[in-house]
Amino acid sequence: MTNKINDIRKYMLKKISDIDDFPKGAFNLRENGKGVKRNVTENINIVPKKDKQGIDIIVKENTKKEEVYIPVIITKSGITDLVYNDFYIGKNADVTIIAGCGIHNSSCENSEHDGIHRFFLEEGSKVKYIEKHYGTGEGTGKKILNPQTVVNLKKGSSLEMETIQIGGVDNSIRQTFGTLDKDTNFVVSEKIMTHGAQYAKTEFDVKLNGENASTKVTSRSVAKDASKQEFVSKVEGNSKCFGHVECDAIIMDNATVKAIPEILANNIEAKLVHEAAIGKIAGEQVTKLMTLGLNEKQAEQEIINGFLR
Numbered sequence: 001m002t003n004k005i006n007d008i009r010k011y012m013l014k015k016i017s018d019i020d021d022f023p024k025g026a027f028n029l030r031e032n033g034k035g036v037k038r039n040v041t042e043n044i045n046i047v048p049k050k051d052k053q054g055i056d057i058i059v060k061e062n063t064k065k066e067e068v069y070i071p072v073i074i075t076k077s078g079i080t081d082l083v084y085n086d087f088y089i090g091k092n093a094d095v096t097i098i099a100g101c102g103i104h105n106s107s108c109e110n111s112e113h114d115g116i117h118r119f120f121l122e123e124g125s126k127v128k129y130i131e132k133h134y135g136t137g138e139g140t141g142k143k144i145l146n147p148q149t150v151v152n153l154k155k156g157s158s159l160e161m162e163t164i165q166i167g168g169v170d171n172s173i174r175q176t177f178g179t180l181d182k183d184t185n186f187v188v189s190e191k192i193m194t195h196g197a198q199y200a201k202t203e204f205d206v207k208l209n210g211e212n213a214s215t216k217v218t219s220r221s222v223a224k225d226a227s228k229q230e231f232v233s234k235v236e237g238n239s240k241c242f243g244h245v246e247c248d249a250i251i252m253d254n255a256t257v258k259a260i261p262e263i264l265a266n267n268i269e270a271k272l273v274h275e276a277a278i279g280k281i282a283g284e285q286v287t288k289l290m291t292l293g294l295n296e297k298q299a300e301q302e303i304i305n306g307f308l309r
Contacts, residue, residue, distance in 0.1 A: 008075050008104050016100030016132045017071045026068040028055055033074075033081045044068055044095070054084035054116075057097070061090030061122065068097045072115065077107030077141050082114045089157075091122040100132035103143040103168075112144035119150065121157035129161045135168025142170040149176045153184035155210065161186075165200065166193040166308060175203045180241075182210030190219040191308045194227035194255070201230040208241035208270070217245045222304050223255035234262040237270025247276040250307060252300075 009031070013019050022029070022037060026044035029037040035055070040046050043063040047056045057068060074081060087097065105111040121127060135143030151159055165172060178186050186206060194200050206215045215235060223229045235243040249257045261274040281303050289299035 009073055012073045012075075012102030012104065012134070013071055015134045016102045017069055017098050019069065023067070023069055025066060026057075028070045030070075030072045030081075030083065031074070032076045033079055041066065049084060052084050053082060054086070057085065057087045059087070059089045059093045059095055061092055063090065063093040063095060066095050068095060070097065070099050072099075072101040072113055074101070074103045074105075074111050074113055077105050077111050077139065078109035080110075080112045080114075083116070085115065085117045087117065087119045087127070089119065089121045089125045089127055092124040093122075094126040096128045096130070098130045100130070100134075101145055101147075102133075103135045103137075103145070105135070105137040105141045105143050106139040107137075107141045108139055110142040110144060112142075112146070114146040114148075116148045117150070119152060119159060121151075121153050121159060123154050124156045125154075126157065127159045129159060131161070131163045133163075133165040133169055133172065135170065137168075143168060144171045145169050146173045147175070151176070151178040151186060153178070153180045153186060153213075155182045156184065157181075158185040159187070161188045163188070163190045166191060169200070170198050172200045173203070174201070176205070178206035178215065180206065180208050180210055180213035180215065183212045184210060184214070186215040188215070188217040190217075190221075192219070192221040192229065193224070193304070193308065194222075194229055195224040196227060197225070198227040199229075200227075202232065204233040204235075204245070206234070206243065207236045207238060208243055209238045210241075211239045212241065213239065214242040215244070219247045220249070220308055221257065222250045222252070222308065223257050224252045226254045228256050230258045230260070231276075232260045233274065234264070235272055235274075236264045236266065237272050238266045240267060240269035241271070243270075243272040245274045248307075249278045250304065251278055251280055
């Protein structure tokens, strides 16, 4: 059993963090509701919270081009794991944070991980945040992931967030909240694929408070079989600012996709745009690929792969 779990751990780490082993830099692995391995560096400290489950990730000012890995793995069924992770990014720092959660569930009981991540970026700091979610296992128990991200950007800071959920997650509600100060930039790229009876909901709520604050949110999703997806976005412009939200979805079989946009301009110089497109795969695209030797299913998958790439 130990070797099997180790194999699952290795497989999950590759899937959600693209690593084959524990990295040498800043690292925190949470497994089955507990912190099991941690490493810090001279510039990045990771401190367990005393009053609740979770960690504080503290990045010194002027830290450049360092990475932080904080994967979560669940290999036991019947677990409901809730963590609070806070990121304190020092002035003029520039770091990449690789998060993500993998759930392996071969039981009839549900397994769930809910993560609340708060980002506090000081002036001039820059963060790239990558979060991948993945589920596997043949059990009837659900694999549930509910991430919440709260972003606070001070003057001149920027955060690029890449979220990916393209396999095995039965239920997911992703919430992202942003408050942006002067000359800040918040870029979000989301990719989701659901199938079977899976359900995924995304909620974005971003307030552009400072002059020249900007945000760009791009969501691409594929819904197959009888799965359901919802995309809800709200961008509020409270100054001279720019906001662009784009939601593109491919719908297949008996799936449903709902997009609910809201843009609110409270300033005459706020420029806000929302675009949404939901449709099926074009038949001519499939036919063209079939002339290259692919069958219909292979052609559809090739189009999906390119859409989510």
